[in-house]
Amino acid sequence: MTFEQLLILAILLVTVALFLWGRFRHDIVALIALLTCVVVGLVNPENAFSGFGHPAVITVACVLILSRGLQNAGAVDALTRIALPNNAGRMLSMLALMGLGALLSGFMNNVGAMALLMPVAIHVAKRLELTAGQILMPLAFGTILGGMTTLVGTPPNIIVSGFRAEAGLGSFSMFDFTPIGLAVALICILFIVLIGWRLVPARKQSGIEGFESGAYITEVRVEKDSKADGMRLSEIETALIDVDAQIIGIVQKEVKIIAAHASRRIYENDILMLEAEAESLTDALSILGLTLEESVKQVPSEQKQTTPDTNSKQSDEQPVEQDNSRTGEVSLMELAVLPSSMLAGRSASDISLRTRYGINLLALSREGARSMKRLRSIGIQSGDLLLMQGAPESIAEFAADNGCVPLAERELRIPDNVKIWQASLIMLFAIAGAAFGILPAAVSFAIGVLASMVVKTVPLRQVYEAIDWPVIVLLAALIPVAGAMETTGAADLIARFLLESVAQGNAVIGLALILIVTMFLSDLMNNAATAAVMCPIAIGVATTLGVSPDSFLMAVAIGASCAFLTPIGHQNNTLILGPGGFRFGDYWQLGIALEIIVVAISLPMLLIFWPL
Template sequence: MTSDQGLIVGIMLATIAMFLWGRWRHDMVAAGALLACVLAGLVPATGAFAGFGHPAVITVACVLVLSRGLQTSGAVDVLARHVLPASAGPTLSIAALTALGALLSAFMNNVGALALLMPVAMQTARSRELPPGRVLMPLAFGSILGGMTTLIGTPPNLIVSGFRAQTGASTFAMFDFTPVGLAVAVAGIVFVGLIGWRLVPIRRQAGAEGFDTGAYLTEARVPEGSKAAGKTLREIEAALDETGAQVVGLIRNEVRVTAPSPGRLVRGGDVLVIEAEAEALASALSGLGLELEEAERPEPEADEPPEDVKTGRKDRASDDEAADDAAQKDKPRAPDEIVLMELAVLPGSALTGRSATDILLRARYGINLLAVSRHG
C-alpha cells in the first residue's frame, strides 16, 4: 500500500467513525474530510469543490426545494386525506400508505417524503390499533422503492446518468428507469402490504405500558416552619432531584401558577404540584417536610359539593388564570388542569441542538420538560 492509499484509507475510517459518533453534523464531517484530503495532497485544491457543480448535486438541491414547498404548502396532507382509505383494514391502509410514499419519493427527496408521511403513519397506527413499527417500516420501504422509478427519485440514478453522458452517449430521460423500477416497486409494495408488515417484530413503545401520566401528579402543602419554606423553587427541585421528583406548579392564595419561575420563593401555606414516582413520593415529601394536600383540606360545608381531590390524580380544573409574574399577565387564560403530552421534534426543527434553557421553555411558554425519549 502506498502512502497516498494509506492516507485516504485513514481519512475514510476517521470520517466513518465521526459519522457513527454523531457529535457533529454530517455535512461538517464531510467538509472536514474533503479539507483533510486537500491538505494531504490527495485532491488538488483547484478541483476540491468541482463536485458541487455536478448536475446530480444541483438536481438533488432542486428536489430538496420542491420537497420543502410540498411540506409548507400542505399539499401532501390534502393528498393523504383523499388517497388513504378512512375505514379500511390494516392491510389496505398499510398498502395505500406505502404506495403514497413511493409516489412522493419518485419526485422528491426520500427523506422528505418519509418525514411528511410519518405523522399520517402514526395516526393510522393509532386508529387501526397497530404497533407504530408495523406502519413506519413499510412506509420506509415504500419511499425507497419509489425512488427507483424516475431519474430524480434517487441520487444513484442521477450519478449513473451523468457517467453515461461522459462516455459520449446521451443522458437518461426522466422516465427511462420507470419500466424496471416500477415493476420492482409494485412487487415490493404488494409484498409489504400483504405479508411484509406482518413480519415486523412487535415492540412495545417505551413507557407506553405501565406509565399512567395522571397517577404521578400530586399536591403537597408547605407547612409553616418546614424545610421548604423560604427556599426558592430551584433549591427545592435540587433537593427533589435525588428522588426523581419535579415541581410542575404552585398554588398560592387559591391562584394556580403553571410552570413557575425557578427563582420564586416558596412560603408557608403554599401548595406545590409535584410530579414523582409513586414509590419515591414519600421520600420526596419527608425530605422537605411537605404534607399531602388531601390531609390538610378542610371538610366541605353541608351546602357545598365536595371536591374530588386524590393523591396521584390530575389537578382539578377551575376558571382561575395561571399567573406567575408580570411576564405571564399577557398569556391567555386557560383551565388550571395540568396536561401531560408527548411531542415529537421533527427533522429540521428549530429546536434541534438546543436545550430547554436555551429556548426558555418554562419562562416563555409555561411548559415543564419532564423527560426526553431518544432512539426509543
C-alpha cells in the first residue's frame, strides 16, 4: 500500500465518520474532504472545483428547477385530484397515494414530491382514522422507490451515469434504470399496502384530530394579575398535571434556572419554559393566566443589540402588528422544516421573524430531544415542527422563503391550464432529448430550464431558490475526491480486499456485496455521497473480476436509493420524523423487510438485464 493510498483512505474514513456524526452539514464535510485532498496533493488545485461543471451536477440542478415549474403551475395538484379517490378504503387510498408519489418522483425531485403530498397524506390519515405516521412512512418510502425508475429520478442515478461515462462506456440512458427500478418499486409498494403498513409504529391512537408531533417546548410569561404570580413552582406543577404539561425551566431576571427547586416562588415577569402537547398549550395558559412570551409586545433582543435607537425599531414593527389586528387574520399554523431548508442551524433571533415577516415562533417540537436553551436561541433542525403565529399570508410567505411545509389542511392551488401544459411539455421534451440521445442529459435539461425562464413557469427570482445548494456543493466536492480514489489506486485496493476476503473471487457474491454495502452506507449517510464513494469501488471490483461494470454500477444506484432503516439516510425520512411522531428506531421494522425484498428482487434482475 502506497503513501498516497493510505492518505486517501484516511481522508475517506474521516469523511464517512463526519457524515455519521452529523455535527456538520453534508456539504461542509464534503468541502473539508476536497480541500484536504488539494492541500496534501491528491487533487490538482486547478481541478479542485471542476466538479461544479460536471454533467451530473448540472443535471441535478436543472431537474430541481424544472420540478419547481411543475409545482408552480399546479400540475401536481391537478394530478392529485384526478388520481386520488375521495372515498376509497385504506388499501386503495394508500396504493393510489404511494403510486402517485412514486410516479412523480420518477420525473421530479422526490423531496419536492413528498413535500407536495404530505398535507394530502395527513388528510387521508384523518379520513381513514389512522395515525399520520402510518400514511407518511409508506408515502416517504414510495417516493424513494419511485426515484429509482429513471435517470433523473434521484441524484445517485445521475452520479452513477456520470461515472460510467468517465469509464469510457457512455452514460446510462433515461430509462436504463426502469426495468429493475420499476419491478422493485411495484413489489415493495404492494408489500407495504398489503402487509408492511402494519409494521409502522402507531404513535397515536385511531380517531385523532391531527397528528402526533411530540411535545412542544415554549415560553410563557407571568403577567400582572396572573394566577401564577406568587405561587410556588410545586403549586404550578400540580395545577398543570391534568393537562399533561410540565415546567422544565424558569427565567428570573434574565437568569435561566433548570430544574429549579419546587419551593421557589414565581413572580410577575418571570418566564416559564413549558413542555406540553400542542393541544394542551391552550389549557395550560388559561388555567394559570399565562401569556405566550412571543405574543408579548416587545422589541426583539437582536434588534436592541444592532442599534440603540429602539424607538425607531418599535415604529418599524408597529405597522405589522396593527395590520394583523386590523384584519383579524391572525392564526396558528404548524410548519415542518424541510431537509433543504436554509433555517438549519439558525435560531428565531437570527431570522428576525417579526421584522421581516410580522410573525412569531411560539413553540418548537423536536421528537426525541429536549433543548434547555431559550426558545429564541434554539437552533432549528431539519424535521423540526414550528408553531407559528401571524397572518396566514405572512406565514405562507415565510414557509415558501425558508423551505417549510405547512401541515394544516390547505386548499389546492387553482391550476393554470396554460402553465400546466407549458411546464409539462418542457419537462417532456427535456426528458425526450436525453432519453433518445438527441442531446446529453445536462444540455437537454439546461435547455428546458431556459425555456421555463422564457415562458415564466419558473419566475427568474425562483430559479436559484429552486436549487438545493447543499446537495450541489456536496456532489461537486466529492467528485474530485472520488477521482483521487481512482488515480491513487485506492479504489482497486478496496475492491481486491472485498473480493479476496469476502467474495473469494465469485462475481455474483461480489455483486451482492456491493449492493448490500451501498445500502448499508446509504442508511447512515447522504445517498448522493454514498454513490460517489461506492462507484469507483464498484468499477474496481468489476475490473478485477474481468466482467462488465454495468451490473455493479446499477447495484450502487439501487443500494444508494434504498435508505429505509434510519431517518437520516434520505431527506424524505427526515421530513416525516416530526409530523409522524417517530423516533430514530421506528424505521427499521418496515425498513429491514423492504431492504431484504430489494436484495431478493434486484440481484436476479441485475443478472438478467445487465449480465456479468
